[in-house]
Amino acid sequence: MKKISFAFLVLLCTASQLILAQTQKGHTNTNKFKQLKDEFATPNSQHSASGAPGTHYTQQQVDYDMDIVLDDTRQRLSGFEKITYHNNSEDTLEYLWLQLDQNKLAKDSKSPDIEIDTVDPLYTPATFAKKFIEAPFDGGFNIEAVQQSNGNELSYTINRTMMRIDLPKPLASGKTFKFEIKWWYNIIDHTIDRTRSGYEHFEEDGNKLYVIAQFFPRLAVYDNVEGWQNMQFWGRSEFALEFGDYKVKITTPKDHVLNATGVLTNPKEVLTKTQLKRLNASKNSFDKPVMIVTQEEAEVAEKSTSKETKTWHFNAKNVRDYAFASSRKFIWDAMAVDINGTAVMAYSLYPKEGNPLWEKYSTRVVAHTLKEYSKYTFDYPYHKAISVHSKNQGMEYPQICWNYGRPRKDGTYSDRTRDAMIGVITHEIGHNFFPMIVNSDERQWTWMDEGLNSFIETLTELAFDKDFNTGNLPKDIVPYMGGDQSNIAPIMTQGDQVYQFGPNAYTKPAAGLYLLRETILGQKLFDYAFRTYSRRWMFKHPTPEDFFRTMEDASGADLDWFWRGWFYTTDVCDIAVKEVNQFRVTDKPTKRILSMAKELGVPAERIRPGLFLTTDEISEGEPEKIEDIQLLTSYLEKKYKNKIAPEIPSYVYEIVFEKPGGLVMPIIAEITYEDGRKKRKTYPAQIWQKNDREVRKIISSTKAIKSILIDPDLETADVDTTNNSWPTLKKSVFDLKKEGFKTQQ
């Protein structure tokens, strides 16, 4: 073969000389596997190169002591809060920024102004009046006092949903600053205006069900990533918040049932003896919920209105936010959950309108979710998790969340309603892990909590019911990814700028992580790395790089190509079988080799004896079968003299894979042989490193190949599966369906 190799060299030299004749234009590295050095922030002593918190990582702490009054007659919430701000950073601060989320509902809010209007085909009188006749809701914070504990007023400036407090003197590193704010606001009907916090009015009994959150001025995050995270709250991109300890007193009508973030410290004052007894019993009930307030009791309570009040006391340690739900309509059930030997309580609060669906599923789904998430992350560190029934929203806060899922008026419900409810409870309870504990910046990156949470939600739902339609699998994201590019943004886009929010920030990251776990890394490597990320950043503020880097650092896989394609671009996966060529093996020089030899002036008889793969027609005197080629058989006989020789393959194929899509992905090829047996071969994504468009594989077998199918289980979000088969399917899915419909008729 030496002569032929030399011949190749000559050919190559001639070719490159030809190319050199023109002046070449260079280019930078555009390889899909190029490292993300340009995209990633440089590692530093707070966010290290391994993806772990750095040696100088710091985080501010903010403690709140609040006195809250819920006025059920006027739907008004008022509060007095004492805030202790701990400057744990190494910087000196001249001012503090607070978030005033309620101002999104103020009369002068700019959120409605940036909504793009379209003329609706039909308006109900209510929607018409709201849009064109009625005055906007009188919402937003009324700030009555901002002062130091000694009563001295503090200078402050409100910039819409953000408030800056100018410190009387700069706050040095390691120091604390105490101040107080007094405020009130009108509570909105969240079922009409579709806000996360508010009440629902029940026409039949005249009562209200309050789900209250984002209800107090709270500190923005200060860190060395954004400085002050004081981007405005337009309504969509959620929150960036500091951890701290809360002492909260909430005054409600006496006949209300309330629950909230934190440990209830005065149960004897606010619960009846019967309720307390049942609550204690529920702490030992690990298999089924115990009713603390029954439906019968709730139905009695909703028939009257108490003029008296009571005050609930809570203590919450190390939480990033605070929320509560209150109503005289609440039914309350509870069960204990065993999280690796620690009992955690799962609660549900719901009005009779949620039954019989809620008593059957809610608390059980909470328990299941806490257990499953703990497996993939860390043991749930709080003492409870509450699912509150809310007409038409799902929303999460520390230890408490609102969930939809309401049966029909007659108490029946469809499977869709049931599954949507199970899905949303799993999702919102799951948010306790992301972002309530692994506390990413939601204002900047929606996907960091929604995407990661939707991913673990998917695993949890599949553990609950392996056939559950999660909507988050790679096949589910195909319609979005294969859609109109002008309406798609990369996942790595700030939340307010994202087109198609749901698929972008929830489904695509979830489907991508599912793909990474099941198809690329494997469950073991993935789970170790994902758990490492979760534990490293518990009660801390991770950035996207911290996630990407940890996943690589802990799994030993270079995944820059995957992050680049899936998270930083809108490229799609499309891999095709372009052609399949069958070869026969011969020991007679083929036309190809003969012409090469001739060109180089090498006489045919000087070509070294060898084996050739060819599609030339078989000629006289050539061995018909591979077993007849003596050159090969004598080699094998000699090599395997006293051993069992491997079977000689009768078939050799060249498969040409092409990649019309921009994403690189493993090639999963399912080969079906003539005898019906199937074999699966996965070529790692790195096969595309040197050729991004087309790659060839030569495979041999003892049996003839009948067909080849790429990605048979729809694992890779391939947007066009019509080019995934060889030979091309004669009968399309459409034809088969058409025949099916005909036979039905």
Add this chain to the structure above:
Amino acid sequence: MHTSIKLVGLGLFFSLSVAFSNHKYYMSLMQIDYVQEQQALQVTVRIFVDDLQTALNAVGTAAVEIATDREPLEIEKRYRAYLNEQLSFEVNNRKKNFVYLGKEYEENQVVFYLEIQEIDSLQSLRIKNTLLTHALNEQENIVKTKAYGKNKSVVLTKNKSKSLIYF
């Protein structure tokens, strides 16, 4: 927050709000393949079940539930009528009717199979698709065509419900 793109009630859309949603797209997908050997345009339409239910109830007189045990027996009739109202095709500048072959439910989607027959060649296709856009402002109807080995696609919306494609 659990997904944020769902319209509740007719004609009301809150793009900055939370919502009841089992899925996260406002999208239908229409695949049109020209199969020369069969002289036919094979049309597959995929629509989310809850969106279709919202849309049917926006135009119909009697409210229906679909793909549940309360689905009315004569639902196919209603589907045919709805598709005939919302879809129309002109092939080579001539209006063509389609044959409704059937439907199936696939997880939370309904898939319709339609066929436009007797098409011996394909030069142009004008599509009008107002599926769901009358009830859902953000609805996008993606139309993908495949003919003579070439793929073309358009996105139809409430403001742009027609498209003319040349082959």
